[in-house]
Amino acid sequence: MFQPFFIARKIVRYGILDKNFRGREMEKPILVFCTVPDENTARLLAKALVDARLAACVNCSAASCSVYRWEGKVEEAREFVLTIKTVSGRYDAVETTIKSMHPYDLPEILAVPVLRGLASYLDWVIDETA
Numbered sequence: 001m002f003q004p005f006f007i008a009r010k011i012v013r014y015g016i017l018d019k020n021f022r023g024r025e026m027e028k029p030i031l032v033f034c035t036v037p038d039e040n041t042a043r044l045l046a047k048a049l050v051d052a053r054l055a056a057c058v059n060c061s062a063a064s065c066s067v068y069r070w071e072g073k074v075e076e077a078r079e080f081v082l083t084i085k086t087v088s089g090r091y092d093a094v095e096t097t098i099k100s101m102h103p104y105d106l107p108e109i110l111a112v113p114v115l116r117g118l119a120s121y122l123d124w125v126i127d128e129t130a
Contacts, residue, residue: 026089029114029125034098034107035066035079042080045101049084054094056128059083087129088113 032055036042039060046058061081068075086094091111098109114122 028088032084033110034082055086056125057085
């Protein structure tokens with residue numbers, strides 16, 4: 001049975017219509033991406049973020065090749081990508097934690113908004129980072 005009220009409530013709750021998310025920006029789910037040089041750093045950082053409730057979940061990808069320009073030279077490195085599921089209100093603490101534990105002078109830390117997602121999963125992200 002079609003339930004328009006339920007659907008409209010979920011649209012408002014998760015900011016699909018961003019103007020309707022005003023007043024609750026701090027609990028808006030976001031993804032934070034970060035690269036690290038090795039699996040041990042990935043695991044330590046992931047565990048620290050989840051233990052501190054700064055992230056509901058952190059996925060540590062398999063190693064990949066990064067090509068980038070650093071100090072005027074093109075470099076290649078083997079890196080692991082962390083996908084950090086959190087909420088916007090936790091971003092500053094996530095960034096501070098990453099910077100304090102990261103071995104790079106300039107770590108990659110990028111946050112992107114979650115525009116849509118499974119409502120029960122997004123509820124879980126919000127609950128686990130509260």
